[in-house]
Amino acid sequence: MSAKKLPPILTVKEILRLYKIQARKNLSQNFLLDMNMVRKIVRSASFIKDHHVVEVGPGPGGITQALLQANCKHLTVIEKDSRFMPALKMLGTVYENMDIIHGDILKFDMERLFPEELKTPWASKPPPIHIIGNLPFNVSTPLIIRWLRDISYQRGAWSYGRTRLTLTFQKEVAERMVAPIASDERCRLSMMCQHLCNVKLNFIIPGKVFVPAPEVDVGVVSFVPLIEPKIKLPFELVEKVMRHVFHHRNKKCRYGIRTLFPKEHWYFAEEILEKSAINPIVPSYKLSMEELDKICHAYNDICKTVPGIISYDYRATPVERIVKEQEITSLILAQDH
Ligand code: SAM
Numbered sequence: 001m002s003a004k005k006l007p008p009i010l011t012v013k014e015i016l017r018l019y020k021i022q023a024r025k026n027l028s029q030n031f032l033l034d035m036n037m038v039r040k041i042v043r044s045a046s047f048i049k050d051h052h053v054v055e056v057g058p059g060p061g062g063i064t065q066a067l068l069q070a071n072c073k074h075l076t077v078i079e080k081d082s083r084f085m086p087a088l089k090m091l092g093t094v095y096e097n098m099d100i101i102h103g104d105i106l107k108f109d110m111e112r113l114f115p116e117e118l119k120t121p122w123a124s125k126p127p128p129i130h131i132i133g134n135l136p137f138n139v140s141t142p143l144i145i146r147w148l149r150d151i152s153y154q155r156g157a158w159s160y161g162r163t164r165l166t167l168t169f170q171k172e173v174a175e176r177m178v179a180p181i182a183s184d185e186r187c188r189l190s191m192m193c194q195h196l197c198n199v200k201l202n203f204i205i206p207g208k209v210f211v212p213a214p215e216v217d218v219g220v221v222s223f224v225p226l227i228e229p230k231i232k233l234p235f236e237l238v239e240k241v242m243r244h245v246f247h248h249r250n251k252k253c254r255y256g257i258r259t260l261f262p263k264e265h266w267y268f269a270e271e272i273l274e275k276s277a278i279n280p281i282v283p284s285y286k287l288s289m290e291e292l293d294k295i296c297h298a299y300n301d302i303c304k305t306v307p308g309i310i311s312y313d314y315r316a317t318p319v320e321r322i323v324k325e326q327e328i329t330s331l332i333l334a335q336d337h
Contacts, residue, residue: 174219
């Protein structure tokens with residue numbers, strides 16, 4: 001049965017009216033009713049046709065309809081709010097290639113979601129899988145950090161290869177993700193995204209297009225995992241170094257690097273700077289990826305030889321330090337095997 005030949009389905013506006021659904025503040029719901037904008041998002045994702053697509057947070061289903069009309073091969077939608085289930089199920093009766101999951105994306109594992117035959121070697125072109133979503137900002141940012149970790153370990157949706165992603169973020173966050181060296185927005189998030197992925201800010205959606213309108217504009221960002229990460233060290237170690245180095249992003253990088261060590265060991269910061277041939281007075285946001293790579297490796301070398309350094313977190317309580325030490329030490333040891 002060809003879905004295109006079926007009679008037109010309800011518009012998002014009609015669905016919201018029919019099911020008497022109002023946006024819930026606690027789920028930060030802002031709906032896209034403008035189908036031109038919805039189709040622009042789907043077009044900007046590019047790789048949809050004949051792909052297995054996962055849509056997170058379909059809500060009343062605007063993007064869902066556009067994905068199905070763009071001839072994706074199969075669509076799985078994952079929605080937390082049960083009020084949208086009847087409308088999504090109705091769409092599911094029209095389109096046979098759609099699965100609906102009522103659940104929380106933050107607890108959902110995509111490891112076995114797709115057919116085995118879609119698996120492609122990491123170094124070849126991305127598999128025909130795409131994850132797409134207009135999620136609330138309080139979900140999309142922690143989620144991308146979790147997924148970047150999954151990308152670095154090639155697990156979950158990335159056990160199938162270099163699965164593409166297209167997601168929305170608050171404009172300022174989206175701009176940080178793609179920020180080039182020495183730009184005002186360059187920060188820890190820029191480095192974490194760019195060290196693992198090709199990141200592209202497709203376009204900005206004015207906040208006023210959403211219903212209800214959020215106070216901020218929204219950026220649509222696409223990610224394609226890199227064949228080789230820019231920094232070949234465990235995710236947690238790289239994340240820790242970035243967090244500390246960018247703690248004082250506008251100040252001399254020496255200050256940020258120092259925060260990796262207790263005060264009595266600040267000489268390690270000088271050792272790192274010297275070993276990496278980095279000018280200590282350069283502000284952190286002007287450090288290149290190559291320089292940050294050198295800093296991470298020099299720090300890793302110190303952690304391997306000096307017990308306890310890895311667990312040092314200048315903001316953590318003593319108990320938190322012990323837990324962190326156990327977690328990160330096991331990762332460092334794992335590198336040697
Ligand atoms: N995609 C729709 C659109 O563009 O109009 C809705 C967007 S609205 C910003 C975000 C959607 O994500 C809502 O439907 C909300 O219920 C859903 N959502 C929020 N948190 C979620 C979670 N943890 N897991 C799955 N869906 C979630």
